[in-house]
Amino acid sequence: MFDRNRYYVPVKQLKIGMFVSDLDRPWLGTPFLVQGFEITSEEEIQQLTEICQYVYIDKKKSGLFDYSLDEYVPDETSSKIPFKRSYEQSSIKYHRYQIPLDKYSIVEELDNVKFVYEKTRRNIHQTLEKLKLGNEIDVRQSKEVVNDCVDSIFNNKDSLLWFTLIKKRDPYTSEHSLNVTILSIAFARYLGHSAQELQTIGLCGLLHDIGKVDIPLSVLTKEGRFTDEEFEIMKLHPGYGRDYLVKQPNIDYEVVNVAYSHHERMDGSGYPQGLLAPEIPYYARLVAITDTYDAITNDRCYQRGRTTLQAQKILYEGAGNHYDEELVKSFIQWLGIYPPASIVEMSNGEVGIVLSVNPDWKSRPRVVLILDENKEPQTQRIVDLHKNALDEHGNTYHIKMSLPNHSFGINLIDFELNELLNA
Numbered sequence: 001m002f003d004r005n006r007y008y009v010p011v012k013q014l015k016i017g018m019f020v021s022d023l024d025r026p027w028l029g030t031p032f033l034v035q036g037f038e039i040t041s042e043e044e045i046q047q048l049t050e051i052c053q054y055v056y057i058d059k060k061k062s063g064l065f066d067y068s069l070d071e072y073v074p075d076e077t078s079s080k081i082p083f084k085r086s087y088e089q090s091s092i093k094y095h096r097y098q099i100p101l102d103k104y105s106i107v108e109e110l111d112n113v114k115f116v117y118e119k120t121r122r123n124i125h126q127t128l129e130k131l132k133l134g135n136e137i138d139v140r141q142s143k144e145v146v147n148d149c150v151d152s153i154f155n156n157k158d159s160l161l162w163f164t165l166i167k168k169r170d171p172y173t174s175e176h177s178l179n180v181t182i183l184s185i186a187f188a189r190y191l192g193h194s195a196q197e198l199q200t201i202g203l204c205g206l207l208h209d210i211g212k213v214d215i216p217l218s219v220l221t222k223e224g225r226f227t228d229e230e231f232e233i234m235k236l237h238p239g240y241g242r243d244y245l246v247k248q249p250n251i252d253y254e255v256v257n258v259a260y261s262h263h264e265r266m267d268g269s270g271y272p273q274g275l276l277a278p279e280i281p282y283y284a285r286l287v288a289i290t291d292t293y294d295a296i297t298n299d300r301c302y303q304r305g306r307t308t309l310q311a312q313k314i315l316y317e318g319a320g321n322h323y324d325e326e327l328v329k330s331f332i333q334w335l336g337i338y339p340p341a342s343i344v345e346m347s348n349g350e351v352g353i354v355l356s357v358n359p360d361w362k363s364r365p366r367v368v369l370i371l372d373e374n375k376e377p378q379t380q381r382i383v384d385l386h387k388n389a390l391d392e393h394g395n396t397y398h399i400k401m402s403l404p405n406h407s408f409g410i411n412l413i414d415f416e417l418n419e420l421l422n423a
C-alpha cells in the first residue's frame with residue numbers, strides 16, 4: 001500500500017540525517033546490523049553507495065533535518081521500478097533442508113580441492129576437444145568429476161569456490177564452464193538441494209555452453225561489443241548445445257534443457273525461444289544467474305572483471321524481469337558483499353584479500369593484508385574483523401570498499417591460497 005512517508009532516493013543523493021527504512025536489496029549480508037537506521041556519517045553513505053543503487057527514506061523519521069524530500073519520488077511509483085517487478089507464479093523448487101556443516105577446514109581440504117579442480121578443468125577441456133573433432137563425449141566421466149566437486153563442496157563449502165574467484169583465465173569457454181559448475185553446486189548446496197540434485201546441477205553447469213564449440217573464434221574472442229550479425233551467431237550456441245547433448249547416451253533431460261534455455265529471460269526477452277517465466281526450467285534459471293555472475297566478474301578478452309558488488313547490482317536490477325527474483329535474492333544472501341578472494345580496502349587505507357567469511361557475520365570476514373596504508377607491499381598478515389582487530393593506530397578495522405581485480409597492481413592469479421593461509 002502507498003505510504004506517504006516512504007520515499008525512493010538514489011544513493012548518490014543521500015544526506016546525513018535521512019532515515020533509511022529499506023534497501024533495494026536484502027538487509028542480510030550487508031554491514032548494517034539493524035533493519036532501518038538514521039544516516040549519521042559520510043562513511044555510512046559511502047557504504048550504502050557501495051551496495052545499493054536506491055534506498056527508501058522514511059520522511060517522518062527524517063523530519064528534523066533541513067532538506068526537502070519533495071524532489072524525490074514517493075514510493076507509489078515503486079511498481080515502475082524494474083527490480084521490483086515479480087511474477088505471481090513462484091518458481092522456487094528447492095527445499096530448505098538444514099544446510100550441512102563442513103566436514104573439514106579449508107586447509108584440510110586444500111590438497112583434495114587442487115586435485116578436483118585440475119581434474120575437472122581437464123575434463124572440460126577434453127570434452128570440448130572431442131566435440132570439435134566430432135566425437136562422442138564421455139558423459140560418465142563428466143558425471144564422475146562433477147561428483148568429486150560435490151563431495152569437495154560438502155567437505156568444505158568455500159575451498160573450491162576460492163579457485164573460481166581467483167579466476168585463472170585461458171580459453172574462455174572451458175574456464176567459464178568450470179567456474180559455473182562450481183558456483184552452481186555451491187549455491188545449490190546453500191539452497192538446500194540434495195546431493196543427487198547437486199550432481200545434476202553441476203553437470204548442467206559443466207555442459208551449459210558446449211554449443212560454443214561451433215561458434216567461430218573470431219566471434220567468441222571478439223574485443224568490444226558484438227555487431228548485430230555477430231550477436232545473431234552467438235545466439236545459436238544454445239541450439240547447438242542441445243543438438244549435441246540429445247545425441248549423448250545417459251544424458252539427463254535437465255542438462256539438455258539448461259544448455260538450450262540458460263539465456264532465456266523471465267520477461268520473454270531472452271533467446272533462442274523467447275520463453276516466458278513459467279516456461280523456463282528451474283535449473284536453467286539457476287545457471288542463468290551463476291553464468292551471468294561469472295561473466296561479469298571475470299576478466300574477458302576485451303574487458304576487465306568487475307567487483308562482486310557490481311555484479312550483484314546488475315543481477316538485482318534484472319531480478320524479476322530477467323532473472324528469477326527469489327533466486328537472485330538467495331544468491332546475494334549466499335555470496336554476501338565480500339566473498340572469499342575479494343580485494344578490499346580497509347578503513348585505514350591498507351589493502352587485503354578476503355580469506356573466509358563467517359556465515360553469520362558476512363561483512364566481517366578474515367582478511368589477509370598485503371599492501372600498507374601507502375599501497376606499498378607489506379609483510380602479509382591475517383586480521384579477523386569478527387574479532388574486532390585493531391590497526392596500528394588502535395582503531396577497529398573495517399572494510400571501506402571492495403575493489404576490482406588489478407587494483408593497485410594486485411592480480412589475484414599471483415596468489416596461491418596456501419601462501420595466503422600461511423601468512
Ligand SMILES: [Fe+2]
Binds near residue numbers: 208209237262263
Ligand atoms: Fe551461454
